[in-house]
Amino acid sequence: MNENHDIIVELRNVHKRFGPLKVLQGVDLKLQRGRTTVVIGESGTGKSVLIKHMMGLLRPDSGEIYVESERIDHLREKELVKVRQRFGYLFQMSALFDSMTTGQNIAFPLLEHTDYNDREIERIVAEKLELVGLNGSQDKMPAELSGGQRKRVALARAIAMNPQIVLYDEPTTGLDPIRADTINDLIIKLKHEIKVTSVVVTHDMASAFKVADRILMLHEGKFIAEGAAEDFRRSTEPRVRRFVNGQSTPDEA
Amino acid sequence: MVSWLTNTGALASDLIAAFGRFWAFSGRTLGRVLPWMTRRRDVQRLWPQCHAIGTTSLPVVMITGFFVGLVLAIQAIEQLMASGLADRMGVIVSLSVVRELGPVLAGVMLAGRVGGALTAELGTMNVTEQLDALRSMGSDPIRVLVVPRFLACVLLTPLLTLYCDVLGVFGGWLISVPVFGVSNWAYWNYTSNALEMWDIFCGVSKAVFFGAAIGLISCYKGFNCRQGAEGVGRACTEGFVTGFISILVMDFFITMAQKGVYVSIWGFKTVF
Ligand SMILES: Nc1ncnc2c1ncn2[C@@H]1O[C@H](COP(=O)(O)OP(=O)(O)OP(=O)(O)O)[C@@H](O)[C@H]1O
Numbered sequence: 245m246n247e248n249h250d251i252i253v254e255l256r257n258v259h260k261r262f263g264p265l266k267v268l269q270g271v272d273l274k275l276q277r278g279r280t281t282v283v284i285g286e287s288g289t290g291k292s293v294l295i296k297h298m299m300g301l302l303r304p305d306s307g308e309i310y311v312e313s314e315r316i317d318h319l320r321e322k323e324l325v326k327v328r329q330r331f332g333y334l335f336q337m338s339a340l341f342d343s344m345t346t347g348q349n350i351a352f353p354l355l356e357h358t359d360y361n362d363r364e365i366e367r368i369v370a371e372k373l374e375l376v377g378l379n380g381s382q383d384k385m386p387a388e389l390s391g392g393q394r395k396r397v398a399l400a401r402a403i404a405m406n407p408q409i410v411l412y413d414e415p416t417t418g419l420d421p422i423r424a425d426t427i428n429d430l431i432i433k434l435k436h437e438i439k440v441t442s443v444v445v446t447h448d449m450a451s452a453f454k455v456a457d458r459i460l461m462l463h464e465g466k467f468i469a470e471g472a473a474e475d476f477r478r479s480t481e482p483r484v485r486r487f488v489n490g491q492s493t494p495d496e497a
Numbered sequence: 498m499v500s501w502l503t504n505t506g507a508l509a510s511d512l513i514a515a516f517g518r519f520w521a522f523s524g525r526t527l528g529r530v531l532p533w534m535t536r537r538r539d540v541q542r543l544w545p546q547c548h549a550i551g552t553t554s555l556p557v558v559m560i561t562g563f564f565v566g567l568v569l570a571i572q573a574i575e576q577l578m579a580s581g582l583a584d585r586m587g588v589i590v591s592l593s594v595v596r597e598l599g600p601v602l603a604g605v606m607l608a609g610r611v612g613g614a615l616t617a618e619l620g621t622m623n624v625t626e627q628l629d630a631l632r633s634m635g636s637d638p639i640r641v642l643v644v645p646r647f648l649a650c651v652l653l654t655p656l657l658t659l660y661c662d663v664l665g666v667f668g669g670w671l672i673s674v675p676v677f678g679v680s681n682w683a684y685w686n687y688t689s690n691a692l693e694m695w696d697i698f699c700g701v702s703k704a705v706f707f708g709a710a711i712g713l714i715s716c717y718k719g720f721n722c723r724q725g726a727e728g729v730g731r732a733c734t735e736g737f738v739t740g741f742i743s744i745l746v747m748d749f750f751i752t753m754a755q756k757g758v759y760v761s762i763w764g765f766k767t768v769f
């Protein structure tokens with residue numbers, strides 16, 4: 245396999261600002277097929293903004309974005325539909341449709357894009373709920389669930405269509421350590437069983453070390469460090485060390 | 498002075514830009530209506546919206562119509578009795594209600610009642626990233642959310658206006674006939690002579706435009722609100738004020754156009 249074929253998503257020199265606030269300032273990134281890339285970085289550095297660019301939810305001010313070697317940053321919403329079907333996106337705040345039950349939430353993309361009948365859809369919904377450890381909660385409303393449960397329902401919805409690429413925005417935040425570890429195992433399982441390419445945004449270093457093939461650190465709109473989990477554990481770069489060990493400098497206190 | 502000028506200039510260009518965005522939004526909504534009708538799963542989303550908009554608004558709209566009818570009759574009855582025209586009470590009440598007050602007041606009630614709820618619902622979906630979630634799943638938020646709400650407004654505003662009209666005419670009757678002793682036969686006879694199909698058509702067609710304005714403005718405000726609960730609250734207020742003013746302005750121009758059409762077809766006619 246040549247090298248280009250292995251790259252499933254690529255960002256080239258991406259810049260993005262909101263009014264006066266410069267968020268991304270020249271991001272370059274290549275995602276390798278079937279690998280798990282973890283993005284870490286302080287709150288507010290633009291991690292969520294970064295992954296929204298990968299599926300065209302946000303448009304860069306300059307720079308290029310490729311998915312499967314097709315340039316997507318200038319496509320219109322209608323043309324992006326096909327691209328987006330390759331992706332599953334777990335939103336940081338879950339973003340469940342609060343007028344629908346858990347089951348209807350997970351069934352939503354299936355109803356929109358497939359011709360499955362009701363029985364098949366029910367079966368897929370039950371299967372995805374089981375994967376995230378919530379069997380039998382099809383008829384609950386999102387408001388009845390805890391934050392961690394909502395996140396897992398959102399994950400079930402993100403993978404309902406068996407996407408090739410899953411973008412996880414803080415999948416373990418707000419979960420107890422045991423649930424968090426089940427999610428880590430699920431990320432690893434999806435990678436091995438259906439060869440999912442994953443991007444995981446997280447602050448949870450235990451999770452990062454467990455699932456990552458590669459870790460990148462975003463700081464002030466650019467990647468400042470990149471490497472395997474081991475490299476990050478042993479890193480001598482001060483900003484990385486402080487993030488990994490969770491230390492604040494006196495002026496941040 | 499210079500800063501005042503540049504501020505005003507910036508404000509004006511912001512306003513024009515917002516206006517352009519609103520029409521782009523409206524154009525996209527209208528463009529989605531026909532494709533939307535061809536998908537069964539989309540059409541199924543219409544009924545719950547009609548239910549939410551229609552059933553819950555019916556009582557307030559009927560109460561509005563009833564009291565407007567009562568008040569109109571009270572205001573008019575003494576003058577008409579003094580000039581011996583009390584038999585024509587029904588004409589005054591029914592023409593005012595059917596042509597003007599029914600559609601405008603029902604429209605204003607719905608702008609507050611329905612428009613506010615729509616802006617709040619869509620605005621909340623916006624700030625909690627549910628709109629992005631729809632897009633991330635390859636669905637178009639305008640097709641899924643706006644088109645059914647827009648159509649429900651367009652269909653139900655005229656219907657609710659008719660209820661408002663009926664209660665208004667009934668309110669006028671209640672004051673004139675049982676309270677002030679106008680003859681029952683005269684009330685209905687003069688009413689049915691004066692009130693033409695054209696008047697009902699005028700009132701109902703106004704309501705169609707008002708419903709479209711309410712649906713488009715409130716959905717647009719919800720889709721474009723700022724972050725946070727405060728953003729949603731402000732979008733609701735702005736949506737109501739814009740809807741209210743649009744209804745009054747549209748009413749003026751639609752009335753002018755309808756008068757023009759009537760006179761050019763049937764000529765001028767007195768109602769008394
Ligand atoms: N749609 C938007 N409009 C305006 N500003 C935005 C928008 N989206 C994000 N921002 C700003 O961009 C910056 C980066 O936001 P982002 O959500 O990507 O941070 P993050 O790295 O994901 O942080 P966290 O770890 O807290 O989730 C923030 O300052 C945010 O206020």
Ligand SMILES: [Mg+2]
Binds near residue numbers: 291292293336413
């Ligand atoms: Mg984030």
